[in-house]
Amino acid sequence: MSRVSFNCTMQEGQIDEPTRATLAAGLQQITQDVLGESPDDVPVTFSDIPSGFGFRGGEPSTTSLVRGSIVGGVTQDVREDLMRRICDMWMEISGCTVDDLVVSARDV
Numbered sequence: 001m002s003r004v005s006f007n008c009t010m011q012e013g014q015i016d017e018p019t020r021a022t023l024a025a026g027l028q029q030i031t032q033d034v035l036g037e038s039p040d041d042v043p044v045t046f047s048d049i050p051s052g053f054g055f056r057g058g059e060p061s062t063t064s065l066v067r068g069s070i071v072g073g074v075t076q077d078v079r080e081d082l083m084r085r086i087c088d089m090w091m092e093i094s095g096c097t098v099d100d101l102v103v104s105a106r107d108v
Helices: 017-035 076-094
Strands: 005-011 044-049 064-070 101-107
Touching: 005 017, 017 044, 017 064, 017 076, 064 076, 076 101
Parallel strands: 005 044, 064 101
Antiparallel strands: 005 064
């Protein structure tokens, strides 16, 4: 079982396959930089919410959810650094705003 993994959920058609590959590589690189995990050992999966099934404020949602499972016992500072880097990378690559992104990192 991997010590670190990510599941990313967004609306169907919101992020294309080449961009997903770039985002996955970014998640793996950040995990290596912050937690020391080998990028090859960090699985990243993507899940789509079918069109018409996700809304925010009465409008179709544009929110991406990046849910990380990380090795337990990291300090709060390390956890915050990891999530901040993920947020910055995701916004830069996807073009979304901070209001369209939720990042979490729970202990496994």
